[in-house]
Amino acid sequence: MHLPEPEHIPMDSVPALNWGVIGPGKIATSFVDTTLKNTAQKFRAVASRSKERAEQFAHKFSIDSVYENYSQLVESSEIDAVYIASWQVDHFEHAMLALNAGKHVLVEKPITYSPAEAQQIFELAKSKGLLAMEAMWTRYLPQSSIIRKLIADGELGEPRLLSANFCVDNSHSARLWTKGGGGIIYDMGIYPIAIAQQFMGNPIKITATGKVDENNLDMESFVTLEYASGARSQIVSSGVSTIPTTASCGFENGVVVVDEPFFVPSGIRLRDKNLYFKEQSWRDESSIQGHEGLCYQATHFAKYVWEGRVESPIHNAHDTVANIEVAAEISKQIGAKPY
Numbered sequence: 001m002h003l004p005e006p007e008h009i010p011m012d013s014v015p016a017l018n019w020g021v022i023g024p025g026k027i028a029t030s031f032v033d034t035t036l037k038n039t040a041q042k043f044r045a046v047a048s049r050s051k052e053r054a055e056q057f058a059h060k061f062s063i064d065s066v067y068e069n070y071s072q073l074v075e076s077s078e079i080d081a082v083y084i085a086s087w088q089v090d091h092f093e094h095a096m097l098a099l100n101a102g103k104h105v106l107v108e109k110p111i112t113y114s115p116a117e118a119q120q121i122f123e124l125a126k127s128k129g130l131l132a133m134e135a136m137w138t139r140y141l142p143q144s145s146i147i148r149k150l151i152a153d154g155e156l157g158e159p160r161l162l163s164a165n166f167c168v169d170n171s172h173s174a175r176l177w178t179k180g181g182g183g184i185i186y187d188m189g190i191y192p193i194a195i196a197q198q199f200m201g202n203p204i205k206i207t208a209t210g211k212v213d214e215n216n217l218d219m220e221s222f223v224t225l226e227y228a229s230g231a232r233s234q235i236v237s238s239g240v241s242t243i244p245t246t247a248s249c250g251f252e253n254g255v256v257v258v259d260e261p262f263f264v265p266s267g268i269r270l271r272d273k274n275l276y277f278k279e280q281s282w283r284d285e286s287s288i289q290g291h292e293g294l295c296y297q298a299t300h301f302a303k304y305v306w307e308g309r310v311e312s313p314i315h316n317a318h319d320t321v322a323n324i325e326v327a328a329e330i331s332k333q334i335g336a337k338p339y
Contacts, residue, residue, distance in 0.1 A: 001156065001254055003270045003280040004149040006142035011039040011295070014303040020045040020079040020103070022070055022094050023086030024057035027108060027294075031083065031135075032061050034295040038288060041298050047073040070094060074101035081131075081305065084108060088187070089180030089339045092117040095132065099124045104131040106301050110186045113339050115324045122317035126310045132317075133301055136194055138263045139315040140296040142284060146268045147198060148314070150256060157252025159199050160231050164192035164247040164262065167220075167238035176239055177217055183338030184218045185327050189237030191263040192247070193326050196225055196233040199249040199256075202322045204228050210334035218336035225326070259283070265293045 016039075021028055024046050035041050045065035048054035054066045067073040074082060074097055081104040084094045092112045098105045099121070111134040112118045118134075125132030138144060150156060166188045175181035176188075196203075203225035210221035219240050225233040236243075247262035248255060254273060259266035267283035288295065304312060311317045331338060 001270060003268065003282055004146055004153070006282065007145040008142050009299050009303060011299050014040070014299055015306050016040040016042050017080040017104075017302050017305060018042050018044045018078055020047065020073045020076065020082045021057070021063075022047050022073065022082060022084045022098075023090075023108075024048050024053055025085060028083065028085035029057070029060075030291045031085065031294045031298070034288070034292040035298045036061060038292070038295040039299050041302060044078050045073050045076055070097060071101075074098045074103050079103060081106065081301070083135075087175070087181050088113060088183075092121065095121045096124060099128060099130055099132065102128065102130070104301075104305055106133050106135050106297070108135045109137075110134070110190050110324055110327060111320060112324065113186060113328070115321050115328060118321045118324050119317070122311060122321070129308075129310060131301065131305050131310055133297075133304070133312045134315065134320045135294075135297055136190075136315050136320070137294050137297045138191065138194060139198070139312075140300045141265055141293050142286075142296075143258065143266060143268050143282075144198070144314075146282060147256065147258075150270070151199070156254050156256070158229060158231070160250050160252065162196050162199050162231075162233040162247070162249040163235075164195050164233070165236045165243055166191050166245050166263070167236060167241050167243045168245070169242045170239045173239075177213070177215075179215065179217065179337070180339045183331070183336065184237050184239035185221055185330050185336065186338055188239060189221060189235070189330070190323060190327060192235035192237060193323050195247050195258070195262060196235055197319060197323055200225070200227055200231055200233055202319070203233070203326065206326060206329045206333070208330040208333040210330070210336070212334060212336050216335060216337040218331060218334060218338065221330055221334055223330055264290050
């Protein structure tokens with residue numbers, strides 16, 4: 001078996017879009033900062049319910065136009081695409097608003113809480129010839145291209161068992177513990193759900209246990225996903241305890257380990273199945289590290305717009321909705337009500 005080289009779209013190889021930003025919070029700050037530093041994309045407008053927050057954001061990134069009204073931003077003729085980073089409970093409203101105004105949308109993950117609403121976003125985008133994409137940025141990292149190549153090559157054989165964890169004490173993050181602001185399963189657990197899908201496909205059975213707080217917001221979840229092939233995934237998410245953020249998948253003929261944290265630029269290890277294993281490894285040693293990796297999705301998004309696509313070829317509408325269905329079922333089984 002051979003560990004392939006990653007693929008990388010040159011950041012300056014695609015046309016620059018003029019972006020508007022809805023929801024200038026922490027994740028939008030990270031996204032815009034790294035995208036401006038590392039790509040050719042341009043940010044022209046920002047909108048927020050807080051004029052002061054929007055003005056501060058605009059000043060930080062030299063953005064010309066500030067709106068208190070989201071409708072004004074999406075109707076602006078200077079905007080090609082809208083990055084939606086508002087609270088999760090508002091994603092559907094803001095995505096539909098932008099699409100109906102003829103704008104492409106990149107919507108922070110998860111695209112919605114509701115599978116049905118996510119489906120409506122993709123259907124509207126398709127009907128209008130616009131791109132709607134969930135900002136599942138892990139799919140656009142160089143290491144994800146290695147995973148795709150390894151799976152497509154077939155030498156590993158069928159996947160049999162996956163383990164993925166995202167457990168970090170985020171008890172200090174007020175948003176995660178407020179209805180509509182996130183929730184551990186949807187905000188953090190969506191990463192293990194997504195990498196399980198990337199390796200295994202979509203499950204046929206979900207079994208979950210966990211804990212919720214006094215407001216019925218999930219604190220931890222312990223999940224087994226079962227697949228038609230007989231393979232299984234075990235994923236753990238916690239917002240109150242910290243353990244290594246790992247992901248690995250055992251195949252018939254070998255093991256793939258994604259270096260931690262598995263959802264940021266890190267590395268890949270390809271091992272044999274022995275206890276005392278031999279391995280090949282690739283490590284992301286570029287200057288783009290941690291959440292700076294958010295910029296990769298902006299370049300892919302612009303490329304897809306240029307190609308006339310209405311969904312991402314490496315994280316399509318069907319798979320995006322399927323992940324939301326998994327998150328919704330986990331929430332249901334443990335009694336969580338995140339919105």
